[in-house]
Amino acid sequence: MSREASSFPHPLYDKYVLQPFFEDAKTYFYRPMLAANRAHVVMLRHGGIISKENATALIDALQQVELLGVDNLRRGGGVEDLFFAIENHLIETAGAAYGGNLQLARSRNDLGYALTRLALRPLLLAAMDDLLGLRQSLLDFAAEHLRTLMPGYTHTQPAQPTTMAHYIAGALAGLERDSARLRFAYATNNQSPLGAAALTGTAFPIDRHLSARLLGFDDIQLSTYDSIGASDNLTDVAGALSSLGVNLSRVTRDMLFWATQESGAIHIHDSFIQISSIMPQKRNPVVLEHLRARISRMLALAHGIVLQCHNIPFGDTQDIEDEIFPLLFGSLETAKEILQLYAAVVDTLEVNVDHLRDRAGAGFTSVTELADTLVRECSLPFRQAHSVVADLVTYANEEKLAPNDLSVEILNRVARERLGHELELSEEAFKRALDPQAFVDGRILPGGAAPSATAEVLKEQRRHLDKDRDWLNTARAALKAAEQALQDEIRQLQAL
Numbered sequence: 001m002s003r004e005a006s007s008f009p010h011p012l013y014d015k016y017v018l019q020p021f022f023e024d025a026k027t028y029f030y031r032p033m034l035a036a037n038r039a040h041v042v043m044l045r046h047g048g049i050i051s052k053e054n055a056t057a058l059i060d061a062l063q064q065v066e067l068l069g070v071d072n073l074r075r076g077g078g079v080e081d082l083f084f085a086i087e088n089h090l091i092e093t094a095g096a097a098y099g100g101n102l103q104l105a106r107s108r109n110d111l112g113y114a115l116t117r118l119a120l121r122p123l124l125l126a127a128m129d130d131l132l133g134l135r136q137s138l139l140d141f142a143a144e145h146l147r148t149l150m151p152g153y154t155h156t157q158p159a160q161p162t163t164m165a166h167y168i169a170g171a172l173a174g175l176e177r178d179s180a181r182l183r184f185a186y187a188t189n190n191q192s193p194l195g196a197a198a199l200t201g202t203a204f205p206i207d208r209h210l211s212a213r214l215l216g217f218d219d220i221q222l223s224t225y226d227s228i229g230a231s232d233n234l235t236d237v238a239g240a241l242s243s244l245g246v247n248l249s250r251v252t253r254d255m256l257f258w259a260t261q262e263s264g265a266i267h268i269h270d271s272f273i274q275i276s277s278i279m280p281q282k283r284n285p286v287v288l289e290h291l292r293a294r295i296s297r298m299l300a301l302a303h304g305i306v307l308q309c310h311n312i313p314f315g316d317t318q319d320i321e322d323e324i325f326p327l328l329f330g331s332l333e334t335a336k337e338i339l340q341l342y343a344a345v346v347d348t349l350e351v352n353v354d355h356l357r358d359r360a361g362a363g364f365t366s367v368t369e370l371a372d373t374l375v376r377e378c379s380l381p382f383r384q385a386h387s388v389v390a391d392l393v394t395y396a397n398e399e400k401l402a403p404n405d406l407s408v409e410i411l412n413r414v415a416r417e418r419l420g421h422e423l424e425l426s427e428e429a430f431k432r433a434l435d436p437q438a439f440v441d442g443r444i445l446p447g448g449a450a451p452s453a454t455a456e457v458l459k460e461q462r463r464h465l466d467k468d469r470d471w472l473n474t475a476r477a478a479l480k481a482a483e484q485a486l487q488d489e490i491r492q493l494q495a496l
Contacts, residue, residue: 021322022075025082028329030070032118033086035486036111036194037062037102039214042489044104047205054098055493061093083108105204109228110196112321116328117189117233118215121479123332124186124237128179128472130339131244135175135465137346142168142458146451148353149360149436150265153254158363161436164351166449169457174247176461179468181240186475188236192217193227199315200224214489216482231309234328238305241331245299248342252292259285264355269348287345294338301331361403361436364393369442370433378423388418403434 009018038059045055065086073085091099145164152162192212195201201224208220221227258265272287304327312320367389374385391414396406408430412422432438443449447457 017322018075018081021325022081022085024322024325024329026070026073028119028325029082029115030073032115033082033111034062034066035215035483036114036118037086038490039211039486040102040106040194042214042486042493043207043211044101045493046210047207049104049204049206050101052493054101057094057098058090058102059490059493061090061099064093065089083111105197105202105206106194107196107198107228109198110193110224113193113196113228113230114215116321117191117193117217120189120233120237120328120332121186121216123329124182124189125472125475127241127332127335127339128182128186128468130336130343131175131179131182132465132468132472134339134343134346135172135179135461137343138168138172138175139458139462139465141346141349142172142454145351145353146454146458148351148356149440150356151360151363151365152449158359158365160365160368161360161439162449163440163451163454164356165451165454165458166440169447169454169461171247171251172458172461175244176464176468178240178244178247181236181243183468183471185233185236185240187218188233190216190218191221191233192219193221193230195220196224196227199228214482214486216479229314231312234324235306235309237328238302238331241298241302241335244335245295245302248338249292249295249299252288252295256285256288256292259288264352265359267350267352268345269350271348272345287341291338291341291345294334294341298331298334298338301327301334305331357436361434364396364403366403366434366436366439367393369439370430373429373433374423374425377425377429380423384419388415388423391418406430406434 041050041055041058041062044050045052050058068089073082073089075081075085087099087102090102093099142165145168148164149161150164150167151158152160152167192208192215194211194215195206195208212218212220221230255266257263259268268283268285268287272285274284274286276282276284305324308320308324308327370392371382371385371389374380374388375382378385380388388411392406392411395401395410395414396403401410408423408425408427411425411430415421415423440449441451444453447453
């Protein structure tokens, strides 16, 4: 291929830049562009900037474009992108005198930023919906396991007895904050840049608030420079998905461990299991492996958004926005897959309750309570109590004794060596201190592992889930109301 081209676009630029961007724009921008164009016509007419005849001609031409369909929009003949493809059809249909006026008081800059925000809104709301679905599945799962004992881990080692519900409530707290982050990203995106034009606004007497209202934006971006220069609406999406990905990947790591034979904590449903091609006994939890990989993909896409944005000068980012599209929309579509798949896994997940109960007290996980008991009942300073119990565990490990094999007699033998005297502790108090169920039941402080305390956490989390659902329903209703308002304005314009 020749290294020179006689005119724009160079064949390679057309192949690698313009054509892919055109296809992405058809997928994500076609409907938003029709809506934005109609709102702009209504606003121009309200301000007396164009005549009624001009406005109705543009509305009729936009209807013809919609009837033509997005698949029939073609590039070529100097048509650079979807904007010009639609504008050319409008001029052909309405005539140059009317069709060319749609771009009054507007630039591809403020329009492009508006289209990105309009395209992101339903995807963000869908992600919120899917995240609420996962939170609901986890809440229902946790409610079934308020008294399911299990070992809690720190530093990847058994630490203290807890319950499955207590663990899930902790994971849910992070997902609740991720919902708030998605709401924040939506709020950032639901500000209208329309009216900024190329950068400085316009001298035409436009009504920026009317355009915003007809498109369902909460408000306008007041600074016209910010309107075409901001990128935090994109990085806020990336930030929300990054946090979500990290929170989910950490739980996924735990679930992969729980699914091993060595742990034996959970049973993944057969519909998510594949067997080995050579080893008949294998139950490979492939769904968790793919979730882990897909979360990594989402994180990579989200981080890519930030990297694309971080070194753009503070001005027009429209010309490279097409480079961000695959990352931006791809990250949200990947989030949808992850969240829906995760909810399905949780809905079918089985817990090996008896096995986990046995494991809850193994490895001396409850001896923190024994040290606390020595403080309360024997008046030892905690550091001394800690040392005595640590010596007791060392002795038990050396003698290969399980927690149930220990006694006050053995404790006193250790205490004499450490402290020089025995401790006045009953056998009943000693056994209760080592009982994982008593350990959990005693943690009744707010947010503690006791079933009653965890139940209160889950109750509060359900309340927050309901509030987030109300927000989602309100946001969707607001978009529908704006769509209806725009349709009403168009009908009034055509009826005059």
